[in-house]
Amino acid sequence: MKNEFTFDELLNRVNTVKVAEGNERVRALSQRIITDLFKTIDEFKVTPDEFWSAINWLNQLGQLGQTGLITAGLGFDRLLDILADEADQKAGLVGGTPRAIEGPLYVAGAPSSKYEARLDDGKMAGETYVMEGVVRGLDGQPLANASLDAWHANEHGMYSHFDPSQAEYNLRRNITTDEQGRYRFRSVIPPGYAIPPTGPVAELFAALGRHGNRPAHIHFLVSAEGKRTLTTQVNIPGDSFLDDDFAFATRDGLVVTLEKVASPAGYESLGISGPFT
Ligand code: MBD
Ligand code: FE
Incomplete structure (x- = not known):
């Protein structure tokens, strides 16, 4: 299986790939959020540095127990x-x-x-x-x-x-x-x-x-x-x-x-x- 994708092909593949039924609601919500993030990264030309610093930020948020604080x-x-x-x-x-x-x-x-x-x-x-x-x-x-x-x-x-x-x-x-x-x-x-x-x-x-x-x-x-x-x-x-x-x-x-x-x-x-x- 080759993994040469366009933006749309990769997004579609990520959102639909499965080997079991899984949970329909979780899949629907994930699809929406992943799609919005793909589009955000593309439209705002998010750099790899920006992306990985956001991931680091999320890790710290979880490690410090501040996820409930940021949602508020x-x-x-x-x-x-x-x-x-x-x-x-x-x-x-x-x-x-x-x-x-x-x-x-x-x-x-x-x-x-x-x-x-x-x-x-x-x-x-x-x-x-x-x-x-x-x-x-x-x-x-x-x-x-x-x-x-x-x-x-x-x-x-x-x-x-x-x-x-x-x-x-x-x-x-x-x-x-x-x-x-x-x-x-x-x-x-x-x-x-x-x-x-x-x-x-x-x-x-x-x-x-x-x-x-x-x-x-x-x-x-x-x-x-x-x-x-x-x-x-x-x-x-x-x-x-x-x-x-x-x-x-x-x-x-x-x-x-x-x-x-x-x-x-x-x-x-x-x-x-x-x-x-
Ligand atoms: C608080 O004390 C609080 O009530 C909320 C909603 C968020 C952070 C600290
Ligand atoms: Fe309080």
């Missing part, structure tokens, strides 16, 4: 949410808390407790907050025994598990709602997040003239028996990146308001008692 930064995570919202609209599944992207920094298996939890280990600098609420179905009915995961960054914008300086599951907890669907937790208000200052994502962003900042936020993963799972976030108000999130993920309706409480009462079980002096 290039809008893919947000795209999936837009499409999910559209599908919900079509199915008449409207209302409730808007979804927001999970991001690459969720870790399953956080310590779990009923109704309430303290997320921080007492070492994080900053202002204490309490967030409390009720998990409801789309019908507005409170959901008892729902599972709520909450996680956020520490004062340096770093997440436990990915940051060796933090204890396991610091600023990550799972809460099971009480009989009235209620939850509440105590933590310390996080700052924004910034991508690692060196590495493949930082390199690409520099080349694109982009910043890699997210406004301060808290993540949630909420599930309940017989219900679809909600992945969402809330934002801390006043952050300068609220309208300029590198992951395009902040949304109307997810910016909370903060209420300063001078004399908190009823939070003794979370280690909070007032009045503050």
Whole structure:
């Protein structure tokens, strides 16, 4: 078999060669992506140096575990949410808390407790907050025994598990709602997040003239028996990146308001008692 090909002949051969049925969907998607890349390389006259430095970049991206970071930064995570919202609209599944992207920094298996939890280990600098609420179905009915995961960054914008300086599951907890669907937790208000200052994502962003900042936020993963799972976030108000999130993920309706409480009462079980002096 000779392998003298024109551009079109090689592309066609790559896209169709097979010795077994394989997976039709994987083949269709691969064909499209390979075709687009062949055309891009041709149209932009990509040099071998450029091509192999891109491959090196991809290898580094994988080795450093930054693939999930770049998908967020290039809008893919947000795209999936837009499409999910559209599908919900079509199915008449409207209302409730808007979804927001999970991001690459969720870790399953956080310590779990009923109704309430303290997320921080007492070492994080900053202002204490309490967030409390009720998990409801789309019908507005409170959901008892729902599972709520909450996680956020520490004062340096770093997440436990990915940051060796933090204890396991610091600023990550799972809460099971009480009989009235209620939850509440105590933590310390996080700052924004910034991508690692060196590495493949930082390199690409520099080349694109982009910043890699997210406004301060808290993540949630909420599930309940017989219900679809909600992945969402809330934002801390006043952050300068609220309208300029590198992951395009902040949304109307997810910016909370903060209420300063001078004399908190009823939070003794979370280690909070007032009045503050
Ligand atoms: C984050 O904290 C985050 O939420 C996203 C989406 C991407 C990178 C870091
Ligand atoms: Fe985050």
